[in-house]
Amino acid sequence: MRNVLVGPVSVVGRASMGLMATLGGATMLLGRILRALLPPRFDRDEAWRQLYAVGVKSSAIVMVTALFVGAIMVIQTAFYVQRTGATSLLGFGVGFTVFAEIGPILIGLMFSGRVGANNTAELGTMVVTEQVDALRALAIDPIGYLVVPRFIAMIVMMLMLMALGDVFAIIGAALTADTLVGVDPSVLIGDILDSHLLDEYLLGLGKAFCFGVSISVLSCWYGLGVRGGATGVGRAVNNSVVANAAAIFFIDFVMGWIFPVGL
Amino acid sequence: MIEFIDIHKSFGPKHVLRGVSLTVEQGQVLYLVGSSGAGKSVLVKHLVGLLRPDSGRIVLDGRDITWLSEAEFYPVRKKCAMVFQNSTLFDSMTVLDNVALPYRKHHRLDRAEASRRALEKLALVDMEHAARRFPGDLGDGLRKRVAIARALTLDPEFVIFDEPTTGLDPVAAANVDQLIRSLRNDTGVTAIVVSHDLRSIFTVADRIAMIYEGHIRLDGTPEDFRRSADPVVSQFIHGRPDGPMKI
Numbered sequence: 001m002r003n004v005l006v007g008p009v010s011v012v013g014r015a016s017m018g019l020m021a022t023l024g025g026a027t028m029l030l031g032r033i034l035r036a037l038l039p040p041r042f043d044r045d046e047a048w049r050q051l052y053a054v055g056v057k058s059s060a061i062v063m064v065t066a067l068f069v070g071a072i073m074v075i076q077t078a079f080y081v082q083r084t085g086a087t088s089l090l091g092f093g094v095g096f097t098v099f100a101e102i103g104p105i106l107i108g109l110m111f112s113g114r115v116g117a118n119n120t121a122e123l124g125t126m127v128v129t130e131q132v133d134a135l136r137a138l139a140i141d142p143i144g145y146l147v148v149p150r151f152i153a154m155i156v157m158m159l160m161l162m163a164l165g166d167v168f169a170i171i172g173a174a175l176t177a178d179t180l181v182g183v184d185p186s187v188l189i190g191d192i193l194d195s196h197l198l199d200e201y202l203l204g205l206g207k208a209f210c211f212g213v214s215i216s217v218l219s220c221w222y223g224l225g226v227r228g229g230a231t232g233v234g235r236a237v238n239n240s241v242v243a244n245a246a247a248i249f250f251i252d253f254v255m256g257w258i259f260p261v262g263l
Numbered sequence: 264m265i266e267f268i269d270i271h272k273s274f275g276p277k278h279v280l281r282g283v284s285l286t287v288e289q290g291q292v293l294y295l296v297g298s299s300g301a302g303k304s305v306l307v308k309h310l311v312g313l314l315r316p317d318s319g320r321i322v323l324d325g326r327d328i329t330w331l332s333e334a335e336f337y338p339v340r341k342k343c344a345m346v347f348q349n350s351t352l353f354d355s356m357t358v359l360d361n362v363a364l365p366y367r368k369h370h371r372l373d374r375a376e377a378s379r380r381a382l383e384k385l386a387l388v389d390m391e392h393a394a395r396r397f398p399g400d401l402g403d404g405l406r407k408r409v410a411i412a413r414a415l416t417l418d419p420e421f422v423i424f425d426e427p428t429t430g431l432d433p434v435a436a437a438n439v440d441q442l443i444r445s446l447r448n449d450t451g452v453t454a455i456v457v458s459h460d461l462r463s464i465f466t467v468a469d470r471i472a473m474i475y476e477g478h479i480r481l482d483g484t485p486e487d488f489r490r491s492a493d494p495v496v497s498q499f500i501h502g503r504p505d506g507p508m509k510i
Binding site for chain 2: 043045126129130131133134136137138139140141145
């Protein structure tokens with residue numbers, strides 16, 4: 001009987017301690033990053049390299065994802081639009097969901113899987129092959145050299161990819177609306193522009209900024225915390241992807257709550 | 264001068280260093296020897312702050328550096344460069360960029376000037392021909408040479424070599440030995456070499472210290488080691504599989 005009670009309590013306790021350790025560690029890392037930014041003490045060459053690696057190499061997958069996001073939104077609403085004849089609401093519906101909700105979440109998840117996981121694996125491999133210790137032995141701060149450039153690159157590129165993704169989502173929606181519902185692309189785009197969705201658009205960018213912060217900090221934290229060789233790197237990548245996905249949904253929930261739009 | 268004073272270090276239940284005391288004089292080539300897992304690398308990592316002792320003190324040129332902060336350790340690391348066992352070159356950079364990195368970071372040199380100085384250091388280890396190649400394209404021996412060149416960019420007074428000849432073929436190992444000797448002769452650096460390569464030890468060392476069961480078992484010249492009647496030391500330097508050494 002005692003084991004039946006203690007078992008679940010210990011599982012919950014262990015999970016809570018793990019969560020607290022992650023939150024505490026990631027917060028401390030964020031503090032060190034901000035300290036390295038004021039005044040800026042980071043490697044600019046590495047920042048440019050990361051901007052290229054993160055942004056240019058992720059743009060194709062984000063564009064494809066965004067095209068489908070727009071298309072899916074039209075498919076989901078096409079049935080009701082055709083039944084009610086409310087084609088003028090199609091632009092508002094697509095714009096609202098793409099800008100404020102589905103677009104940021106799906107692009108954030110793609111970004112986390114593509115960039116965050118890669119970042120954790122790269123830093124983790126550098127840890128287990130002692131490259132991070134080698135940096136320290138060369139009197140080079142790994143935070144300023146490795147982490148801050150990644151932090152900047154992920155935030156900047158998450159914002160830019162979000163803006164790019166919004167454009168491609170509308171293109172995807174317009175093409176699908178033309179094919180499925182018979183709504184001319186220019187009409188759909190005109191409807192979106194007439195719907196006054198600036199708040200939704202800014203909210204989406206705000207979410208993208210927060211996703212960029214959380215993905216960069218969590219992926220770096222898990223990468224730098226790797227112990228135990230290749231197995232440790234695999235475990236860290238797995239934990240990083242799960243934690244980033246959870247963080248994305250949590251941030252989306254909190255921001256949606258604090259900044260309600262469309263009401 | 265470097266002094267390790269009564270250093271204790273444990274990893275979980277494993278008490279690796281159990282009161283190691285050792286002094287390294289200026290201009291020497293000191294070989295730190297012992298079986299695998301004896302704590303040789305653990306001891307030298309304390310000197311550059313990559314590990315902190317559970318107790319004991321480390322004194323560098325009269326200054327206690329045991330509990331310096333990470334930032335306070337940076338000047339110490341410029342004075343005491345370390346060449347890691349696996350070379351630890353940054354595999355996303357060319358050989359030239361690897362060696363130029365400390366120049367860019369510490370001397371604030373532009374890319375062209377940093378590269379020019381890096382080529383000079385690569386020439387010291389006969390590696391300027393590989394400047395544009397990536398570390399992954401080089402063999403172990405050549406990577407070790409590049410790692411030594413990178414460490415020398417700090418113009419250190421002390422260089423720690425962690426198993427510099429492990430995994431190298433005999434010719435490459437002899438080349439690295441020769442390099443360590445010429446560094447001492449030409450630049451006057453003090454070298455601490457972690458090794459269990461007997462050929463290197465007796466070719467290059469001015470002094471040898473053997474770590475066994477967490478203590479310094481013998482500290483002396485190569486001749487002292489050859490003449491030692493200690494059965495553990497004797498078993499180690501003759502590489503005998505049977506004897507009192509616990510592995």
